[in-house]
Amino acid sequence: MTGRDNEPYAEGFVSIPTLGKSGIVKFLIDTGNSTTCLGEPDVLKMGIDARSLPTPGIRHMGIGGKGNAREIEGPVMVCLMDEEHRLHEAELENISVILNHREEEHRGGKIRRVDYPYPSLLGRNYLSKLNCTLHFDFKNWDMFIEI
Amino acid sequence: MFDMGKSTGSSAQGICCNNHDEVVAQILSASENTRWVSEHMAELRQKYLHKFIAVHNGKIVASSEDQASFFRILRTKESKNLPMIAIEFITDENERWIL
Numbered sequence: 001m002t003g004r005d006n007e008p009y010a011e012g013f014v015s016i017p018t019l020g021k022s023g024i025v026k027f028l029i030d031t032g033n034s035t036t037c038l039g040e041p042d043v044l045k046m047g048i049d050a051r052s053l054p055t056p057g058i059r060h061m062g063i064g065g066k067g068n069a070r071e072i073e074g075p076v077m078v079c080l081m082d083e084e085h086r087l088h089e090a091e092l093e094n095i096s097v098i099l100n101h102r103e104e105e106h107r108g109g110k111i112r113r114v115d116y117p118y119p120s121l122l123g124r125n126y127l128s129k130l131n132c133t134l135h136f137d138f139k140n141w142d143m144f145i146e147i
Numbered sequence: 148m149f150d151m152g153k154s155t156g157s158s159a160q161g162i163c164c165n166n167h168d169e170v171v172a173q174i175l176s177a178s179e180n181t182r183w184v185s186e187h188m189a190e191l192r193q194k195y196l197h198k199f200i201a202v203h204n205g206k207i208v209a210s211s212e213d214q215a216s217f218f219r220i221l222r223t224k225e226s227k228n229l230p231m232i233a234i235e236f237i238t239d240e241n242e243r244w245i246l
Binding site: 007009011012023024030033040042045063064081100112114116117118121 | 167170171173174177178181197199212213214218221229230231232233234236238244245246
């Protein structure tokens with residue numbers, strides 16, 4: 001793992017045929033997360049207005065409490081690339097979008113809105129669909145996925 | 148960054164693979180941009196703290212505190228390169244993700 005702050009990131013490709021949108025997404029590999037989610041900036045980058053999407057029927061809970069989520073109905077195709085440049089695609093029934101955490105900061109008599117975006121998260125539904133095996137080497141900050 | 152090991156199974160043959168070469172080129176370019184952000188994070192924190200930045204080919208191509216303005220700038224200036232551009236919100240060193 002040589003990403004920022006030793007976080008395991010991987011670029012992937014997401015395609016949403018129902019919306020005619022697709023794009024490259026930087027995923028944080030998150031084995032603690034049951035479902036793959038997109039962060040608001042990655043959705044905006046694809047040209048989708050995240051806040052106009054429908055609210056999902058299920059709650060999205062995290063360490064900080066209930067997440068402010070939206071949902072994109074699938075099928076949604078998520079691809080990662082291996083070292084030989086082959087693409088590994090999983091079809092997901094839908095994908096959640098986690099909206100930015102918004103705070104108001106009071107500085108010098110002014111109120112400023114600050115957006116704290118969440119990263120896109122590659123969750124266990126992708127990893128299990130492709131029968132992945134994860135290898136961690138924390139001594140050398142190295143990690144890879146075997147499919 | 149993170150490596151995908153050698154595949155022991157077959158590659159998927161879906162929508163992503165229909166545009167295989169284009170997708171691979173975009174992922175490789177995006178990875179380079181992400182790597183650049185990681186390598187320059189200390190400098191970026193000094194100059195762009197709590198701002199969105201967009202990076203392509205070793206250059207900051209857009210920055211803004213406001214997400215909506217940021218994406219307006221990007222769509223106007225960099226629509227062609229948008230898929231490959233690394234987008235990062237620069238956080239303080241003392242801010243941690245607990246997901």
